[in-house]
Amino acid sequence: MHAPVDQPAPPRHILTPSALNRLVRDLLEDALPMVWIEGELSNVARPASGHLYFTLKDSGAQVRCAMFKPKSSWLKFRPADGMQVLVRARVGLYEPRGEFQLVAEHMEPAGEGALQREFEHLKARLDAEGLFDPSRKRALPRFARRIGVITSATGAAIRDVLSVMARRWPLVEVDVLPVPVQGREAPPAIVAMLRKAAASGRYDVLLLTRGGGSLEDLWAFNDEAVARAIHASKVPVVAAVGHEIDFSIADFVADLRAPTPSAAAELLVPDADALERHLHQLRQRLATLLQRRLQGQGQRVDHLLARLQSQRPQARLARDRERLQHLRERLLATFVRARQNERMRLQRLHGRLLAQHPGQQLRMQQQRLEEHAQRLRQAIGHRLDHDRLMLRQAARALHAVSPLATLERGYAILFDNEGKVLRSALHVAEGTELRARLADGELNLRTGKNPTA
Incomplete structure (x- = not known):
């Protein structure tokens, strides 16, 4: 007969699946902070609720993830299977099924996010070194004779640049300096071409350009070696990388940044039509100023000629002759007046001598008496004529108011x-x-x- 087997004593606390999952969830959330995780998207689903569900995997494992609304509606791209992403998430457990999962708070394409952080880091470092200082940027030549364009020989950017320059300023010489503008071989090729072009002494200005693309496509122009080659160039450098919204490290280091390749071409060469209009205006202004200057000089010459003629000996002799004639006439007139005055003085003396004889005095008194009598008769006649006139006027006035007139x-x-x-x-x-x-x-x-x- 076998002895009875001892049975284990029942535990004091028995957990339910819900309690166990809740405990595990709390332990995970308390133990692990917010984490960054990079992987490949798969099983991406977005139901009508607006939440986003997906699996994040690599070559050895996978983890289920959820991104709830409104976080999912703030994404700047559309997640799809096979896309490599960088996710910031909280580690958790989905209690109803006991499944380990991540609750995502932020998601971005993995390559672009890393590149953007690298871009910002390099930008801050080069700015601190003074490579972006506006005081070191050089002015561009107003009329560049020869321009070197560092870009892809087959891209759309060089076609736009050549078209604009040929239309605006056909006199400029443009050399295409071909380099790859994308990929690992692009930065060293750009650096070598910048150094070669600057050392040649052939160019008045260099244009570093390419068309638009993603941040990864434009990454060659965010290379530190390219930035330092632009900074060290002895020739002014214009950067026109991508579209208007695209900014690269080359844009900040260059002496001038253009929003597009076409805009760079317009900044580098003048407009021939506008310049011709300006020259026409200057020609008109010059002709007007020259005409005024000639008129002024002509008046000055006329004045000097008049002064010269006025100082000739013949003119001075003529003036002296006229003055001598005038003095002769004045002397003759003075002599005539003196003779007349002397004759009148002699007549007065002769009259005085005659006035001192008694008979002559009597005749003079009689003559004076006759003159006074004549003057008295004239005065009486004048007074009688005046009184007759006044009487006739009074009679006419009296007759006008007399009843006899009525x-x-x-x-x-x-x-x-x-x-x-x-x-x-x-x-x-x-x-x-x-x-x-x-x-x-x-x-x-x-x-x-x-x-x-």
Whole structure:
């Protein structure tokens, strides 16, 4: 008979699957912080809820991931199977199925994100060294005779550059300096061409350019060796890499950054049509200034010629001759006046001598008396003429206001038997004797029946 086997004692605390999964989830979330993980996307699904579910894998393992809304709606790209991504996530456990998973907070393409961080790091370091300092940037020549274009010989950028330069300024010489603009061989080739072109002394300015592309496509222009070669160049360098929104390290180091290859060509060469218009304006201004200058010089020459002519001996002799003639005329006039004055003085002396003889004095007194009598008669005549004139004027004024003037116009004045002027027909009795004064005489009247009585 076998002895009985001992059975293990039942545990005090028995966990349910839910409790176990919750415990494991808490342990994972507490033990592991937010992590960055890189891998390949697979099984990408986006249901109607807006959440994003996918698997992140590499060659040896895989892990399920979830990215909940709205984090998933903030993505700047569309995740797809096979894409290499960089994910920042929290480690967790999906309790209902007990599955280990990652809850993603951020996701970006793996290559571009790393390149962007490398770009920012290099940019900050070169900026601290002073490679981007605006004070060291050189001005471009206004009229470049020869330009070296460092770019791909088969790309669209060189076609745009050559087309714009040929249209705007056909006189410029353009040399295409071919280099690869993408891939591992591009940076050393660009550096070698920059050094060769700068050392040749052939070019007035260099243009480093290529068309648009992704950050990875443009990465050759973010190379540190390329940046330092641009900085060391003895010839001014213009960078035109990608589109307007693209910025490269070469753009920051170059003496001038253009948004596109076509824009760089417009900045490097002048517009022939605009320059021709400007030259025409300058030619007109020069002609106007020259005309004014010639007019001024002509006036100055005329003035100097007049001064020269005025200082000739013949002109001075003519002026002196005119002055001598004028003095001769003045001397003759003075002599004539002196003779006249002397003759008048002699006449006055002769008159005084005659005035001292008694008979002569009597004749002079008689002559003076006759002159006074003549003046008195003239004064009396003038006064009588004046008084006659005043009398005639007074008579005309008196006649104008006299009643006789009114009578001459056909009116009459009535007097009663007492000689008073009748001014009203009232109170004149019938049979009253009246006297009417007319212009040429008087009439005796007797009143009849008074119609106003």
